[in-house]
Amino acid sequence: MFESTRRKTLAAAGLCAAVVLPIAAHATTADAATGHVRYGVNPGGWRSLGQTAPEAYRAAVSAYGPLGFMRLWPNNFTTTWRGGLIPTYVYDAKTAVYINLGSDVAGVNKGAHDAAFTRILQTAPKDRPIWFSFAHEPEGDGFTVAAWQQAQMRLAKLKARYAPANVKFAPLLMGSTFHPSRYKVSASGNVPWSTWFNFDLTNVDALGADLYQWGKSDATADAAATVVNPAVSAARSKGKDLLVGELGARNNLSDGARAKFLRDAVTIFDASPAVKAAAYFESDNGAKGPWNLLPKPGSNSPHMPQSIATWKSAVASSPTS
Template identity: 30%
Template sequence: MTDPFSSHQSTSPKNRTPRRGGDHRGPRRRRSTIAAAGAASLVAGFVVLTTSTPASGEWIPGPELVVNGSFEDGTTGWKTNGGRETPLVQARPGVDSANSALISASARRNLVLNDAKNTVRDTDAETRFRVSALVRSDNVTSGELRVREVTQKVVTLNRERFRLEAGADWQRVSLELTVERNGSSLDLNVITWDARPGENLYVEDVSMVQMIQEGTNPPPTEPTTEPTPEPTPTTDPTTAPTPSPEPTPTAEPTTPTDPEGTPPTPTPTTAPTTPPPTTEPPKPEPGGGVLTNGCKYSARGIPECGAYFGAALGSNDDPTPLEKKAGQRFGIHRTFWQASQVDAAVRTAEQDLALGRLPWISFKLPTSWEAMASGAGDAWARDIADRLGGLDGPVWVAFHHEPETDGDMAQWTQIQRRLAPIVRSTAPNVAYTIILTGWHQVEGQGDTASYGLDRIWPTGTKIDVVGFDVYNRFGTDRSNRDAPYDLGKEFFEPLAKWSKANGIPWAIGETGYTDATAKADSDWLQKTYDQLVDLDGIAMSYFSSSLNATGDWLLDTSDRQDQFVDVLRGTPLLPVS
């Protein structure tokens, strides 16, 4: 028997016991919280982006807040994030005015109209706004009207998707939002995904107004006072859309290419990213940087807020086709390697970093646990660290993930205690991670005593990240549920509590769900990611593979693939030079 919440069968003759689970159903949401770390309290529910019924009186619009939303003053007050490859110009005709904004692609990029300064610079929680724009295109495309609520450590997306037919009439897209936090600024964008050379986006009549309840006298939101000249373009954004012992590829893994079909180079120019806030970003720590959501990350890739999202695919398969559908890179890319595959692992990590993906690598060990605990693998681990340390960006590494029932846990603990200082002292860009099943630590039916975190943890050793591999097995023959599992409540909450108490960032190294879940709750993956972010988790990786799997986790159905892509869009990425 295998652990139903691990993706793979144990290499140990011992059995793993099925776990219990819980039920969760929630409302369909239109708001996606991208970063919530550092908040004073955690929100257990989900925000529904709808207009609430006013206590008294009607809601009426206040003064216009957008600078030059009719583009009568050229492109003053606006910028495009694609640089010279997506120039922004004034065009004719408009609809309500004589002019419009036109963004055209000379290379394959997202087309982004971005307010040069955040349209609202400072506002209070519970303030309501209505936002709209007219859009059209000479080609078939899809995109979104988006408002990013930005504070120093939190970014919340409010967005409304649209689809444009080639040469069709102007289409109005609009949304309403309620500000969640005091002191927020509001960053206004109109975006279409993955434009090819020659494709374009027209925008006109961009509007944002504060909604005021009739009969009340709230302080009005002040618009940005002065128009700003067109700024220097920034990098290209996007916001569009796992278990196993390390699988042994039958051949060298396919060299990943970018979604545009161009083989990656150390300095790609077309990797999409989510847009940075138009406010002054925080200054990066030495050796670290700033993610595309505006949050700082350390030299070892640990973010101050927000959570990477990505996947492991097949037998270390190329993520490009799925990224191409989303119009965005994976934030994190999980791969699995045998001890003899160091060359391939380093090469893949280098390719991932060139494209803005954070590599999270698991290695099998070159010899027995007993020998490793005595130092037989020290030189091997040091060589890995030395080679990964030469890469241009952060890498996460784990040695023998999901160890429960695979051997003497005291020896495994000693291995981690021995290898972590070697890796961390050799490579300042490499985070040392430990990855456990999570199930044994929370619901192991007696196993929690043997595999409890406090029992097996290498106390006194610096570990950068602890990862857990938990699955939603509703719809498998191992499930006794009549509804999908609530991983956030059953697993994330207790694991996050231990993480906070011990000062060790936590993440989900592997998760998966069945097609039955996708049909029963189309928002399950989004809600699960949001639960992780709300509980200060820093990464979540899906496992789309049949290798040693105990369930059908493959993203091979339209429902699951579309749901994965929808979550991926807008999640934070490493910057790409």
């Protein structure tokens, strides 16, 4: 998404009231049966309506079942794992997580966070997959591509030196930056993904992408292949895994159209060995959305039974170990 807008609304965005539906048939591809892709949601919370983050999490689990993956936003280098980098209720569930460490590019490049990140890596739990991103969606954030690249390499080198095998590093860009004709809409002066990732990727484990279907009606909606395939191809071209930190489709679409987008996206993910995890962005995100599948508490936001059932089926297919 547009980073400046989402960063301002992220603390208030979240999951909604529980909707329990039967599990729909999952995509039947050769790789789907292996359950190699972990599916889940962002944690969020409808703070403006009084819903806490734990309440939002419980609503999501009630709707989707145990989550195979979560995107987390501590946005700092706190060295506390349980209740710090990972909320207690997520930590105790041993859920696979993708943790964003903030955007202090200048501080990282000066070495200000070396000691903290080293401590984080040395004390990381070894009972679940863990990925880190830093300065995610950098497009338009005010630092140069070179400074962002330098910061990614510094943190990736620390990861390679101090992290256990289950801890990975995955820098993340907007989905539009991966698209050959759309990267310029992400931010003024934006460059293609290949320029952002034109650095030594030796210690980088995966590319990250936030993938959104921006159409405002069924007639103008992008196909899942249009949104997803460029990021999958980019990761494959670099010999890296792919993490989808956020996946979204507007509520302007009909339930049937959103469900089809999700089914098609999951089919693509399942068919690509490079894709390791994808989290749906359960948020209305103000004017840019709404993206939520679960109905927003205290409002008349649309119910999406087919869409929720589709994502529930994907979540249920996640690996259990």
